[in-house]
Amino acid sequence: MEFKSDATQETEKRIFLSRILFSISLISLLVILILLRLVQLQIFDSDKYKLRSMNNTIRTHSLPATRGLIYDRNNQILAENQPVFQLEMIPEQIKDIELTLNGLIQLGLINEKKLETIKDNISKNYQFKSIVLNNRLTERQMAVFANNRTGFKGIDIKARLSRHYPKKEIMAHALGYVGTISSMDYSVFDPSLYTGQEQVGKTSIERDYERLLHGKPGNEEVLVNVRGRVMDSLGKKPFAPGNDLILTIDTKLQEIAYEAMKDRKGAVVGIDPSNGEILILVSTPSYDPNLLSRGMTILEYKAIEANEDKPLFNRAIAGQYPPGSVIKPMLGLAGLHLGFVDPTKYEPCDGAFFLPNYSRPFNDWRTHGPVNLKEAIQASCDVYFYKTAIKMGIENMSDFLSKFNLGTTTEIDIGQEKAGVVPNPSWKKNNFKSKENQSWYKGETVIAGIGQGYMLTTPLQLAFATSMIANKGKSYKPHLVKGITDSSLSKTEYIEPVMVNHFDDIDQNHWEIIHMGMKAVINQKGGTAYGMFDNNYPLAGKTGSSQIYSIEKTRGKDVPENFKDHGLFIGFAPPDNPKIALAIIVENGISGRTAAAPVAKKILDVFLEK
Amino acid sequence: MITTNKNIFSLKPSEGLQQRLHIDFPLFLAFLAIFMISLTAIYSASDSNIDVVINQGIKILISISAMLVVAQFSPLSYARIGPWLYFLCLVLLILVLVIGETRNGATRWLNIGITSFQPSELMKIAMPLMIARYIARGALPPDVSSVALSITIVLIPSYLIMQEPDLGTSILIAFSGLVVIFLSGLKKRYLAIAFTLFLAYLPFMWSSIHPFQKKRVLSFLNPESDPLGSGYHLIQSKIAIGSGGLFGKGWLNSTQGQLDFLPERTTDFIFAILAEEFGFLGVSLLIGIYLFIIGRGIMIAINAQDLFSRLLASSISLTFFVYVFVNIAMTTGLLPVVGVPLPLISSGGTSMVTIMIGLGMLISVQTHRRLVEK
Numbered sequence: 001m002e003f004k005s006d007a008t009q010e011t012e013k014r015i016f017l018s019r020i021l022f023s024i025s026l027i028s029l030l031v032i033l034i035l036l037r038l039v040q041l042q043i044f045d046s047d048k049y050k051l052r053s054m055n056n057t058i059r060t061h062s063l064p065a066t067r068g069l070i071y072d073r074n075n076q077i078l079a080e081n082q083p084v085f086q087l088e089m090i091p092e093q094i095k096d097i098e099l100t101l102n103g104l105i106q107l108g109l110i111n112e113k114k115l116e117t118i119k120d121n122i123s124k125n126y127q128f129k130s131i132v133l134n135n136r137l138t139e140r141q142m143a144v145f146a147n148n149r150t151g152f153k154g155i156d157i158k159a160r161l162s163r164h165y166p167k168k169e170i171m172a173h174a175l176g177y178v179g180t181i182s183s184m185d186y187s188v189f190d191p192s193l194y195t196g197q198e199q200v201g202k203t204s205i206e207r208d209y210e211r212l213l214h215g216k217p218g219n220e221e222v223l224v225n226v227r228g229r230v231m232d233s234l235g236k237k238p239f240a241p242g243n244d245l246i247l248t249i250d251t252k253l254q255e256i257a258y259e260a261m262k263d264r265k266g267a268v269v270g271i272d273p274s275n276g277e278i279l280i281l282v283s284t285p286s287y288d289p290n291l292l293s294r295g296m297t298i299l300e301y302k303a304i305e306a307n308e309d310k311p312l313f314n315r316a317i318a319g320q321y322p323p324g325s326v327i328k329p330m331l332g333l334a335g336l337h338l339g340f341v342d343p344t345k346y347e348p349c350d351g352a353f354f355l356p357n358y359s360r361p362f363n364d365w366r367t368h369g370p371v372n373l374k375e376a377i378q379a380s381c382d383v384y385f386y387k388t389a390i391k392m393g394i395e396n397m398s399d400f401l402s403k404f405n406l407g408t409t410t411e412i413d414i415g416q417e418k419a420g421v422v423p424n425p426s427w428k429k430n431n432f433k434s435k436e437n438q439s440w441y442k443g444e445t446v447i448a449g450i451g452q453g454y455m456l457t458t459p460l461q462l463a464f465a466t467s468m469i470a471n472k473g474k475s476y477k478p479h480l481v482k483g484i485t486d487s488s489l490s491k492t493e494y495i496e497p498v499m500v501n502h503f504d505d506i507d508q509n510h511w512e513i514i515h516m517g518m519k520a521v522i523n524q525k526g527g528t529a530y531g532m533f534d535n536n537y538p539l540a541g542k543t544g545s546s547q548i549y550s551i552e553k554t555r556g557k558d559v560p561e562n563f564k565d566h567g568l569f570i571g572f573a574p575p576d577n578p579k580i581a582l583a584i585i586v587e588n589g590i591s592g593r594t595a596a597a598p599v600a601k602k603i604l605d606v607f608l609e610k
Numbered sequence: 611m612i613t614t615n616k617n618i619f620s621l622k623p624s625e626g627l628q629q630r631l632h633i634d635f636p637l638f639l640a641f642l643a644i645f646m647i648s649l650t651a652i653y654s655a656s657d658s659n660i661d662v663v664i665n666q667g668i669k670i671l672i673s674i675s676a677m678l679v680v681a682q683f684s685p686l687s688y689a690r691i692g693p694w695l696y697f698l699c700l701v702l703l704i705l706v707l708v709i710g711e712t713r714n715g716a717t718r719w720l721n722i723g724i725t726s727f728q729p730s731e732l733m734k735i736a737m738p739l740m741i742a743r744y745i746a747r748g749a750l751p752p753d754v755s756s757v758a759l760s761i762t763i764v765l766i767p768s769y770l771i772m773q774e775p776d777l778g779t780s781i782l783i784a785f786s787g788l789v790v791i792f793l794s795g796l797k798k799r800y801l802a803i804a805f806t807l808f809l810a811y812l813p814f815m816w817s818s819i820h821p822f823q824k825k826r827v828l829s830f831l832n833p834e835s836d837p838l839g840s841g842y843h844l845i846q847s848k849i850a851i852g853s854g855g856l857f858g859k860g861w862l863n864s865t866q867g868q869l870d871f872l873p874e875r876t877t878d879f880i881f882a883i884l885a886e887e888f889g890f891l892g893v894s895l896l897i898g899i900y901l902f903i904i905g906r907g908i909m910i911a912i913n914a915q916d917l918f919s920r921l922l923a924s925s926i927s928l929t930f931f932v933y934v935f936v937n938i939a940m941t942t943g944l945l946p947v948v949g950v951p952l953p954l955i956s957s958g959g960t961s962m963v964t965i966m967i968g969l970g971m972l973i974s975v976q977t978h979r980r981l982v983e984k
Contacts, residue, residue: 042885049853
């Protein structure tokens with residue numbers, strides 16, 4: 001190093017020192033900058049970053065609640081949750097995925113058609129996530145897998161719960177079914193209750209008691225790493241299982257009714273008049289709800305939906321049929337009560353009724369000769385009721401029929417119920433467009449007297465009305481749920497029947513006359529159902545047939561099947577202490593006597609034996 | 611004025627054991643504290659992988675040994691080898707560009723049979739030696755031609771390293787040289803001119819740097835624009851630091867680290883792990899230790915007996931500060947992500963050894979002072 005004088009060295013030192021001082025100030029400034037930045041991040045914005053750190057690492061896994069079970073009135077299980085076994089694979093544990101999949105196909109454990117979908121799933125998901133290969137293994141397949149499992153590391157069987165309806169078609173319309181949640185369902189139900197779940201009640205009990213059956217899902221907070229793999233559980237909130245339901249349905253009667261109806265289209269509704277409990281609710285043709293809740297393809301569903309016989313349609317509550325002659329006891333009662341009918345007076349019947357200014361006669365189904373009210377019910381005399389209708393007038397008739405809850409829904413506890421129609425001039429005015437069609441004709445009053453024309457009722461309404469007749473006025477709202485069991489408290493709350501009575505002011509004798517007529521239908525010679533039941537059968541009833549087409553054309557032999565009259569039957573048993581009120585409709589059954597009454601007999605033979 | 615300053619900054623020369631062993635006890639204790647922090651942080655950041663910790667421990671021992679050896683030689687000997695080392699490094703840097711090993715798109719390594727190493731690391735030592743030697747040869751302040759030549763000495767290796775590309779190291783090496791020129795008393799107007807030239811150079815630099823470096827700078831300016839891409843490091847780093855709060859989540863409780871959200875967490879982003887686990891208080895302590903090392907380095911520089919030692923010691927101290935600053939500023943989002951490790955804490959590499967060699971020379975300056983009689 002070169003020699004430097006002391007003076008030079010001092011100058012150099014001075015320059016150096018001043019520069020060092022400058023550097024120190026700069027360092028101080030930068031250190032303060034860093035400290036301020038740390039204060040900002042770690043103190044002022046800390047909460048924000050803590051949240052983001054948590055969002056990074058904490059995931060909430062939903063623990064779906066087990067769906068409530070459904071029992072019949074005798075504790076027979078109607079809807080349950082069955083474990084189904086599915087085949088899953090964890091791709092990262094498998095050496096050669098192609099080889100493994102082919103091996104499984106050869107064993108018949110995977111559907112070859114689904115191979116592409118499976119491969120697609122594997123490529124789209126994390127390698128540690130399990131992929132479903134077959135969502136429902138048969139017992140045979142499970143056995144096959146058990147025998148071969150050593151060759152398939154990373155493949156496993158997993159159980160999940162699936163809704164199962166052991167009574168299949170028999171209970172379908174009463175229970176409904178569960179299906180894949182749609183965006184429509186989310187507008188009805190709180191989506192937060194359905195995280196991690198795929199199914200929701202779609203119709204009937206499963207739908208309308210969804211909130212009770214569903215339960216509250218629990219959740220588990222888990223710690224995940226950057227790839228989403230679960231590293232640890234941070235805490236669990238268990239799910240609250242759904243409530244169990246006890247239905248009013250009597251499976252045994254339901255089975256008999258279904259068995260009797262299964263080859264026909266139609267419906268059977270049976271109500272206990274003492275409390276409104278629905279014992280039977282059958283609509284045929286039916287469907288297997290298990291197929292629907294298992295998850296059908298759109299094509300399979302469309303095929304069911306397109307079926308001409310409409311198996312998904314719940315005829316029992318939504319099928320609207322002209323009541324035909326089964327309306328006669330109610331109209332007879334109206335006539336008695338309102339003073340238009342003298343029960344002792346005989347009216348002639350020569351097979352037809354004429355209205356002034358009407359060229360066409362109103363035909364009876366046969367000539368009855370002179371009949372009084374009781375006999376008119378017993379033998380279902382049309383002319384007698386044509387006359388009664390004309391005497392009463394349509395307003396009186398519609399007012400009185402409304403008391404039987406016709407024309408309005410019964411407010412049964414499952415949805416999709418239809419209200420039917422009890423026509424009158426104002427109804428016609430409101431429901432027709434052209435002026436010409438809006439006016440009421442006298443002839444329409446006449447045919448309303450035998451439950452034809454615009455009048456429409458559902459089987460449920462008819463059963464409800466029958467229960468009112470059975471109890472002489474007093475009745476209870478029809479309902480399907482008898483009790484709700486809170487499974488966490490194991491306490492059952494029973495539904496209080498809701499009484500309805502619009503007939504306080506009716507003379508008991510009037511009811512008696514109607515009952516006599518209806519008993520005679522079954523047990524007296526000339527009764528329209530006489531001979532269809534055993535002698536002195538404890539039943540009061542009424543047959544009916546309702547035209548879908550005009551009267552003349554549908555009474556021949558060579559009428560196309562779907563133009564044939566519907567056969568109807570209503571009845572209650574035993575007449576002096578009614579335990580059941582029935583309404584039966586057999587579509588295109590031609591006559592109530594031959595088509596519907598036998599169904600009633602099959603049900604009652606069993607019911608009354610108890 | 612000077613005398614008063616001298617009193618504030620005066621540092622007793624090393625005596626007794628310290629001088630004989632050429633150890634500076636205060637600095638040595640600070641290093642030990644930093645290394646303890648390093649092992650603690652790396653254990654956590656590596657998911658409690660003891661192998662990584664042992665590996666780091668070995669590197670620490672090597673680094674300390676290197677420091678102790680380096681401190682044994684006098685500053686004079688370093689002044690002598692400075693130019694030789696510098697030119698050797700230049701040759702190696704050119705070789706890197708010709709026959710270097712490429713990893714992750716960057717050609718920084720030279721394979722020398724048994725192992726491969728980064729000549730740019732060696733340049734970190736060579737640069738302050740060379741430039742201090744060159745400046746100290748003449749009188750202060752240096753004249754224009756000296757300054758021009760000094761700048762050339764600085765820019766050639768910087769340019770070569772930028773071509774590897776290794777922007778971070780390039781800038782830091784340039785800094786370690788330029789700081790010497792600055793301390794030598796470069797006139798203020800030259801500084802102003804240099805600063806203007808630098809600003810004019812920026813657009814050119816922008817066009818010459820690699821796309822991934824551009825991406826880093828852009829993502830620095832707006833990290834949320836690409837949260838899963840180039841902005842990801844910074845976002846996750848800020849989440850880690852911010853979520854640490856005042857007291858931190860506690861050792862081994864870093865969720866950002868333990869659950870893999872934060873990449874490069876044993877190396878460039880280890881500060882974020884420390885901030886998450888030990889909070890503002892913890893990192894303030896760390897920054898305090900760093901400032902102690904830097905402060906003592908500056909004192910050693912001020913009290914050094916000759917110009918070369920003074921420039922060398924101050925360059926080492928200030929560069930060390932810049933390392934610390936750049937890394938922390940980068941992990942906290944004050945600077946773009948340039949890939950500079952946190953000195954003495956981040957795991958791996960030769961960078962710890964080179965830094966400790968530099969600090970060894972600092973100690974050499976301190977322990978080779980003769981007791982000067984006034």
